[in-house]
Amino acid sequence: EVQLVESGGGLVQPGGSLRLSCVRSGYTYSSTATMAWFRQAPGKEREGVAAIYRAAGSTVYADSVKGRFTISQDNAKNTIYLQMNSLKPDDTAMYYCAAGRVYGGSLQSDRYDYWGQGTQVTVSS
Secondary structure, three states, rough: OEEEEEEEOOEEEEOOOOOEEEEOOOOHHHHHHHEEEEEEOOOOOEEEEEEOOOOOOEEEEOOOOOEEEEEEHHHHEEEEEEEEOOOOHOOOEEEEEEEEEOOOOOOOHHHHOOOOOOOEEOOOO
């Protein structure tokens, strides 16, 4: 069974940076064809942030994070990352790693089969 474990969240001031990590285990290659980061703030719907289609390394981003966030992968470490720069208070949320048999990348949460427990990111002065 696929397991995803996130880390790297925390409290950061506006304008600061954080790097989230997601380690996968127990997977088959196809079951994690695309991996993604989602976030959910209190009282709001879950929002797709970034996704990476592993075979091609192609990426997709939400408009709200383009130019500030970067998703990347290190297959030797079975890990994906989300580098978050120029953080804003609106980025405050629980961030979740997801994986699924999605070919080409997607920010639609219902296309993903596996989810981590989440890591909290709080942007505040």
